[in-house]
Amino acid sequence: MDIAFVIEKFVLVAIIFGISLVIAMYSTYAERKVAAFLQDRLGPDRAGPFGILQPLADGLKMFMKEEIIPTNASKWLFMIGPGLAMLTACIGTAVIPWGSAITIGDRVIPLQVTDINVGILYIFGVVSLGVYGVMIGGWASNNKYSLLSAIRAASQNISYEIAMGLSIIALLLVTGSMSLKEIVEGQHGWHWNVLYQPVGFILFMVCAFAETNRAPFDLPECETELIGGYHTEYSSMKLGFYLFAEYINMFVSAAVMATLYFGGYNYPGMDWVLANTGAVIGPLIGVGVFFIKIFAFIFFFMWVRWTIPRFRYDQLMHLGWKVLIPLAIANIVVTSVVIAVIEGF
Amino acid sequence: MEPLTSKKKVLEQKPLTFAERMYLPAIAKGMAITISHFFKKEATIRYPEVEREFSTNFRGMHSLKRDEEGKERCTACGLCALSCPAEAITMIAAERKPEEKDLYREEKYASVYEINMLRCIFCGLCEEACPKEAIYLDGPIVPADYLRKDFIYGKDKLVEQPLNK
Numbered sequence: 001m002d003i004a005f006v007i008e009k010f011v012l013v014a015i016i017f018g019i020s021l022v023i024a025m026y027s028t029y030a031e032r033k034v035a036a037f038l039q040d041r042l043g044p045d046r047a048g049p050f051g052i053l054q055p056l057a058d059g060l061k062m063f064m065k066e067e068i069i070p071t072n073a074s075k076w077l078f079m080i081g082p083g084l085a086m087l088t089a090c091i092g093t094a095v096i097p098w099g100s101a102i103t104i105g106d107r108v109i110p111l112q113v114t115d116i117n118v119g120i121l122y123i124f125g126v127v128s129l130g131v132y133g134v135m136i137g138g139w140a141s142n143n144k145y146s147l148l149s150a151i152r153a154a155s156q157n158i159s160y161e162i163a164m165g166l167s168i169i170a171l172l173l174v175t176g177s178m179s180l181k182e183i184v185e186g187q188h189g190w191h192w193n194v195l196y197q198p199v200g201f202i203l204f205m206v207c208a209f210a211e212t213n214r215a216p217f218d219l220p221e222c223e224t225e226l227i228g229g230y231h232t233e234y235s236s237m238k239l240g241f242y243l244f245a246e247y248i249n250m251f252v253s254a255a256v257m258a259t260l261y262f263g264g265y266n267y268p269g270m271d272w273v274l275a276n277t278g279a280v281i282g283p284l285i286g287v288g289v290f291f292i293k294i295f296a297f298i299f300f301f302m303w304v305r306w307t308i309p310r311f312r313y314d315q316l317m318h319l320g321w322k323v324l325i326p327l328a329i330a331n332i333v334v335t336s337v338v339i340a341v342i343e344g345f
Numbered sequence: 346m347e348p349l350t351s352k353k354k355v356l357e358q359k360p361l362t363f364a365e366r367m368y369l370p371a372i373a374k375g376m377a378i379t380i381s382h383f384f385k386k387e388a389t390i391r392y393p394e395v396e397r398e399f400s401t402n403f404r405g406m407h408s409l410k411r412d413e414e415g416k417e418r419c420t421a422c423g424l425c426a427l428s429c430p431a432e433a434i435t436m437i438a439a440e441r442k443p444e445e446k447d448l449y450r451e452e453k454y455a456s457v458y459e460i461n462m463l464r465c466i467f468c469g470l471c472e473e474a475c476p477k478e479a480i481y482l483d484g485p486i487v488p489a490d491y492l493r494k495d496f497i498y499g500k501d502k503l504v505e506q507p508l509n510k
Contacts, residue, residue, distance in 0.1 A: 034383075036387075037382075037383045037387075038379045038380075038382050038383055039382065040382055040385055040386075040387050040388045040389070041387055041388070041389050042387050042389050042390075042391065045391065202369075303376060303379065303380065304372075304376070306379060307372070307375045307376050307378075307379040308372055308375060319368075323366075
């Protein structure tokens with residue numbers, strides 16, 4: 001391992017970390033703007049031109065607020081909770097391939113922090129860990145609303161992880177690899193997995209909504225019944241971390257969906273573009289395309305949030321266990337039969 | 346318990362049909378509606394910079410008028426204060442001195458004229474009561490402020506700007 005390798009990875013990690021923070025920051029702004037436009041309003045427009053400084057103002061406000069730790073709260077857990085939520089949200093970006101490798105001189109720099117051969121499992125593990133932040137926060141607050149919310153979050157995430165895992169199995173049957181890099185390479189040009197796995201994609205997307213605690217599955221933090229749920233007792237930047245973690249989660253799951261089902265950095269006509277723009281600009285265009293896909297998904301998340309009302313808890317469980325899981329299993333069966341028929345005859 | 350109204354409509358909840366249980370068609374429909382609003386014109390305006398057009402009989406902030414020669418019309422007769430249902434208007438009358446001849450139209454004038462904008466209900470009765478056509482509610486919306494005392498508008502805020510000579 002040479003020193004250049006370490007520097008290269010360090011720079012890449014720093015860039016990705018920075019980008020995900022900035023995107024999370026501006027997601028809060030985008031969320032408010034999208035909500036406003038969908039409701040025939042103007043949205044925040046006071047801070048800077050078109051209100052683009054609004055996230056900074058919000059961040060400053062968060063820092064300035066008084067830090068309150070409830071007397072009966074479990075102090076250490078109360079402080080660890082938001083950090084853990086933030087950590088688990090951020091580390092998911094490590095295995096996502098952001099673009100094909102850049103060649104500078106004779107050095108090939110892959111635009112992916114690490115290409116582990118069980119990339120999907122890693123994503124899965126990180127996503128499952130995400131619920132710990134919520135649970136610890138809810139438990140440590142020593143507040144019944146928070147506790148209820150934590151329990152809701154836990155059971156919701158467990159229920160939807162099963163359907164999510166099953167929908168990925170069907171995808172693995174198609175791609176034949178668990179490495180995210182190989183999955184993306186397999187979707188060259190327009191051979192996107194969503195064309196082969198439309199049902200799987202819908203299942204995955206529904207589960208992703210549930211895993212990120214976004215509407216219509218935002219029961220852990222429903223404002224109306226649980227007054228914020230697990231972050232009821234939080235204030236100042238700890239609250240900010242929780243809100244931030246949710247947006248980073250949204251960014252990561254948008255990136256994962258774009259990677260798994262919408263071809264990552266592949267786009268129709270990419271061969272021609274790569275051949276004509278060189279080894280640095282070409283891959284960067286791919287990165288741009290990937291980010292366009294991610295932003296489209298983030299917009300979709302927001303669009304759904306401002307359209308659909310929240311599910312009732314029994315409906316949520318019913319949908320998870322009695323609809324999505326059987327559908328996912330049926331999807332696996334149909335996919336494997338079709339693959340067997342194509343390869344066998 | 347006795348029914349509170351005479352309306353009798355029995356609501357029954359039918360079990361969802363298969364299409365309804367799929368949720369997706371209904372969701373797609375809802376999303377089509379919301380995205381159509383995305384491209385519609387906003388119903389709101391950027392208020393302090395942009396103001397909506399008022400109707401012609403809108404009653405806003407009061408203004409004390411001047412006559413054609415730029416003299417104040419008000420003679421402090423007190424009819425506006427009398428007619429005011431909210432008792433928002435107070436005034437102190439004074440006698441015009443010879444050298445103030447081109448400031449006030451008649452021998453008596455209001456040395457102090459105050460309207461408490463927190464009391465005022467913008468009914469326009471003062472406007473109707475005034476025999477001298479001295480007060481009109483033709484201004485803009487009364488702006489917000491922080492202190493109660495700042496809502497008592499004196500002559501400095503109420504009297505029309507002097508005519509340009």
